[in-house]
Amino acid sequence: MPELPEVETIKRDLEKSLSGAILKKIISYNARFLEKNNLSLQELRFLEGETLKSLLRKGKFLALIFTEQALVLHLGLTGALILNSENSSSIFSSHDLFALIFDRGTLIFRDTRKFGKVFLIAMDKLSTFLNRLGIDALEITFEEFKKSLQGQRGRIKELFLNQRIIAGLGNIYTDELLFRTKISPFRRGIELSEEELLRLYQEMQSLLAEAIALRGSSIRDYVDSEGKKGRFQERHLVYGKAGTPCPFCQTTLKRTIIAQRGTTYCPNCQK
DNA sequence: ATTACTACCTGACAGC
DNA sequence: TGCTGTCAGGTAGTAA
Numbered sequence: 024m025p026e027l028p029e030v031e032t033i034k035r036d037l038e039k040s041l042s043g044a045i046l047k048k049i050i051s052y053n054a055r056f057l058e059k060n061n062l063s064l065q066e067l068r069f070l071e072g073e074t075l076k077s078l079l080r081k082g083k084f085l086a087l088i089f090t091e092q093a094l095v096l097h098l099g100l101t102g103a104l105i106l107n108s109e110n111s112s113s114i115f116s117s118h119d120l121f122a123l124i125f126d127r128g129t130l131i132f133r134d135t136r137k138f139g140k141v142f143l144i145a146m147d148k149l150s151t152f153l154n155r156l157g158i159d160a161l162e163i164t165f166e167e168f169k170k171s172l173q174g175q176r177g178r179i180k181e182l183f184l185n186q187r188i189i190a191g192l193g194n195i196y197t198d199e200l201l202f203r204t205k206i207s208p209f210r211r212g213i214e215l216s217e218e219e220l221l222r223l224y225q226e227m228q229s230l231l232a233e234a235i236a237l238r239g240s241s242i243r244d245y246v247d248s249e250g251k252k253g254r255f256q257e258r259h260l261v262y263g264k265a266g267t268p269c270p271f272c273q274t275t276l277k278r279t280i281i282a283q284r285g286t287t288y289c290p291n292c293q294k
Numbered sequence: 295a296t297t298a299c300t301a302c303c304t305g306a307c308a309g310c
Numbered sequence: 311t312g313c314t315g316t317c318a319g320g321t322a323g324t325a326a
Contacts, residue, residue, distance in 0.1 A: 136303045
């Protein structure tokens with residue numbers, strides 16, 4: 024579910040409300056979920072008593088940084104981090120997997136489909152761990168962007184979905200980006216011109232900035248740490264709109280499958 | 295190197 | 311009212 028703009032929204036909110044907070048206690052509601060992540064409650068409990076020093080996002084991963092270790096989270100398709108504090112509280116859900124009780128509020132990891140992930144990583148291994156990802160889409164320079172895509176034989180849609188190439192875009196933002204730049208999802212990285220790469224790079228920056236400003240896209244499940252929806256879905260031009268007219272040329276938007284993911288595009292505008 | 299398929303899970307929705 | 315199939319902001323592993 025959450026792609027870069029959604030994770031960034033959560034990160035900024037939690038930075039405000041929880042950085043410097045003391046983790047008092049961890050509760051697991053689903054032992055099987057921790058097992059699947061090769062974690063035990065015992066190991067997690069080493070974090071109890073520690074201070075949350077900062078938060079770090081790379082791609083769709085969010086790391087809660089403690090003194091010696093980081094708790095690294097990935098929200099999968101339906102994950103959410105819900106913060107219950109004086110200002111807000113949510114009702115217990117059967118999909119709550121675990122909770123971090125801080126002195127300033129309780130953070131619940133909730134995930135209907137349980138595709139989310141948790142890792143406990145020693146701080147000296149964190150950068151190695153995150154190096155499995157390509158450069159973050161908000162951080163990448165044009166030169167690095169070019170280098171990442173040029174020479175790749177794969178179709179541009181799959182290149183953006185592959186987090187080892189550039190980290191952060193998922194199915195929604197890739198379809199929106201390709202539509203806005205009028206580039207066909209079938210094009211290969213290797214055949215993109217300098218001008219097209221620059222267009223992709225610039226539009227990627229403005230798309231992500233706009234989406235973050237509107238606190239992400241809520242299609243089905245996504246909510247922020249206060250349980251509120253984002254508003255960027257109102258600006259979507261193609262995602263989930265197959266069969267309706269292209270907003271530029273009125274041609275019927277088409278749906279296809281690329282990299283096993285539903286892909287919506289305009290067969291007339293996108294070259 | 296690239297591509298396809300499967301698995302992991304639950305829920306919503308369409309069609310019969 | 312069911313039942314069945316399809317689809318969903320993701321990623322890892324395995325096989326051709």
